[in-house]
Amino acid sequence: xxxxxxxxQRQPTRxxxxxxxVGRLTPTWILFFVAMIVITxxxxxxxxxxxxxxxxxxxxxxxxxxxxxxWGLYVAYYVYFIGVSFAGxxxxxxxRIFRIEKLEPVARIGELLTVVALILGALAILADLEHPWxxxxxxxxxxxxxxxxxxxxxxxxxxxxxxxxxxxxxxxRKDAASLAGRPSRFQGLYRFLAAGYKDTSDQRKIDRRVTFxxxxxxLPLLVIAHSTVGFVFGLQAGRPGWFGxxxxxxxxxxxxxxxxxxxxxxxxxxxxxxxxxDRITIDAFAWLGKLLLGLLVTYLYFTAVEIxxxxxxxGATEQGLSEALLSGTYAWIFWGAILSLVGAALxxxxxxxxxxxxxxxxxxxxxxxxxGAVAKRYLIVVPSQTHGQLLPYPVGSYAPNWxxxxxxxxxxxxxxxxxxxxxKVFPIVPLEEAE
Amino acid sequence: MKTKTIITTLMVLxxxxxxxxxxxFLATPACNTSVECSNPVVPFAAGIFVLGLVxxxxxxxxxxxxxxxx
Numbered sequence: 001x002x003x004x005x006x007x008x009q010r011q012p013t014r015x016x017x018x019x020x021x022v023g024r025l026t027p028t029w030i031l032f033f034v035a036m037i038v039i040t041x042x043x044x045x046x047x048x049x050x051x052x053x054x055x056x057x058x059x060x061x062x063x064x065x066x067x068x069x070x071w072g073l074y075v076a077y078y079v080y081f082i083g084v085s086f087a088g089x090x091x092x093x094x095x096r097i098f099r100i101e102k103l104e105p106v107a108r109i110g111e112l113l114t115v116v117a118l119i120l121g122a123l124a125i126l127a128d129l130e131h132p133w134x135x136x137x138x139x140x141x142x143x144x145x146x147x148x149x150x151x152x153x154x155x156x157x158x159x160x161x162x163x164x165x166x167x168x169x170x171x172x173r174k175d176a177a178s179l180a181g182r183p184s185r186f187q188g189l190y191r192f193l194a195a196g197y198k199d200t201s202d203q204r205k206i207d208r209r210v211t212f213x214x215x216x217x218x219l220p221l222l223v224i225a226h227s228t229v230g231f232v233f234g235l236q237a238g239r240p241g242w243f244g245x246x247x248x249x250x251x252x253x254x255x256x257x258x259x260x261x262x263x264x265x266x267x268x269x270x271x272x273x274x275x276x277x278d279r280i281t282i283d284a285f286a287w288l289g290k291l292l293l294g295l296l297v298t299y300l301y302f303t304a305v306e307i308x309x310x311x312x313x314x315g316a317t318e319q320g321l322s323e324a325l326l327s328g329t330y331a332w333i334f335w336g337a338i339l340s341l342v343g344a345a346l347x348x349x350x351x352x353x354x355x356x357x358x359x360x361x362x363x364x365x366x367x368x369x370x371x372g373a374v375a376k377r378y379l380i381v382v383p384s385q386t387h388g389q390l391l392p393y394p395v396g397s398y399a400p401n402w403x404x405x406x407x408x409x410x411x412x413x414x415x416x417x418x419x420x421x422x423x424k425v426f427p428i429v430p431l432e433e434a435e
Numbered sequence: 436m437k438t439k440t441i442i443t444t445l446m447v448l449x450x451x452x453x454x455x456x457x458x459x460f461l462a463t464p465a466c467n468t469s470v471e472c473s474n475p476v477v478p479f480a481a482g483i484f485v486l487g488l489v490x491x492x493x494x495x496x497x498x499x500x501x502x503x504x505x
Contacts, residue, residue, distance in 0.1 A: 142474050143481035144462045150481060159488040166492045170499050195500045210499045214492070 043410010087259030088114030241384035340372035450491025
C-alpha cells in the first residue's frame, strides 16, 4: 500500500519528467561517476602495464619450480563475479514461477546485477591471460563446449549473459513504453526499446507467458553454468583440494550466497538513491534474508563436510594443504571467512526466530557473506596451487601485487559505473501504474 | 496455429538443434590419441553452440514483439 507521506518521494523528477531521478545528474552523482571513471582508468593503466610487460608485473608465477600460483586474484574474482550473477535471474525466475510479488520491486536490480556481474567475470578472466586476443579468436574457433574451461565461456558468459539480456529486455518493455510517451532526452531510446508495446490485457498475457518460459529455460542453464565453473576445479584429479564431488554443488550454493548478498546491498543503496523506500520495503528484504539463510546454512554444511573429509585420513599432500588452511599460511583468511559466514547466519537466524527483520541487519549480513565469499573463492583457487603439489616441488607462495588489485578495483568501479549509468537512463525499480 | 507461435517454436527447435549438434558431433575431437587431432572436428563448433543459444533465447523477444497476427 502506498502511503500518503511517501507519495512526494516518487514524483517524477521535475526537470526531466522522468521518475526515480532518471536523466537528472546531481553533484553527488557527477562526483560518483568521475570517481568511478578515475578508478576504472587506473585499473586500465595497470592492465596496459601487464599487457606490455607480461604477467611478470603481477604476483603470479609458475607452479613447481617457480613455486608460485598461475591462478590468483583474477581467477578468484572471476569465480566471485560469476557467483554474484546468480542472484538476478534466480530472483527474477522465482518471482515469475512462484509468483512472489513482494520481490518484484528488486527484480530488475537483480537482472541488471546479473548482466553486469557476467561482464565483469568475463573481463576478470581476460585479465588473467597474457595474450587475451589469442583466447578471443581461438575460443570460438577451437573451443569445445564439453571442456569445463571453454564450457565456462560458451555457456556461462555467452549463453547466460545473452539469456539474461533477453530477460531484462522483455521485462523492461512495458516501462519503456510508459516513458516513451513523456518528453525527455531519452524519448527516442524508450520508443526503440518499447518496440510498439501497447499495455493491453493480451500483451500482458504474452509477457507473462514469455517471462515464465524464459525463467523455466534459464533455471537449468543457471545450475549447469555454475556447476561448470565448479567442474573447472572439481575435475582436476591431480590437484588435492580441488578434486571432489562437492565442488559443483558448492559453487552453485556459494554463488547463491554471494549473489543474494550483493542483491541485498544493491537494493538498499537503490531504495535510498532513487527515493523508492516505499517500494523496496522490509518485506522484500525479509524474503531475500530467508533465501540467503537457506543457502548459507547449506553452504556451511558443505564446508563442515569438506573440512572433515580433508582432515580425517589425509594423504601427505592433503595433510599439508589442510594444515596450511586451518593453522598455517591461509588460516587467517579461512577462519575470517568462516567467522563472516557464521556471523551472517546467526544474524539471520536470530531475525527469523524473533520474526523481527531489520533492513540494517540484513544489509550487514549481505556485507558479511560477501567478505566470506571473496575469501572462500581465494581459498578455493590459490592454496591448492601453492600447497597441493603431488610432484616433489617446494611449497609455493603467492601474494597479489598492486597491479592485480588495481585491475580488480577497476573492474568493481566499472561495474558501479554501469549500474549507476543504467539508473540514470532507465528506472531500476519497475514502475507502478501511478508512475 | 498462429504465425507467431510457429516461428517462435521453430526458433526454439533450430536453436536447440544447433546446440545439440555442435555439442555432440561438431565439437568432439577428431581423435584422442594425439595433440594434433584434438581440435574439434568442425572449426567454430563452439561458436555454433553459442549461435544456437542466441537463436533459442531470441525467440522470447520475437514472441513478445511480433504483431503480425493482429
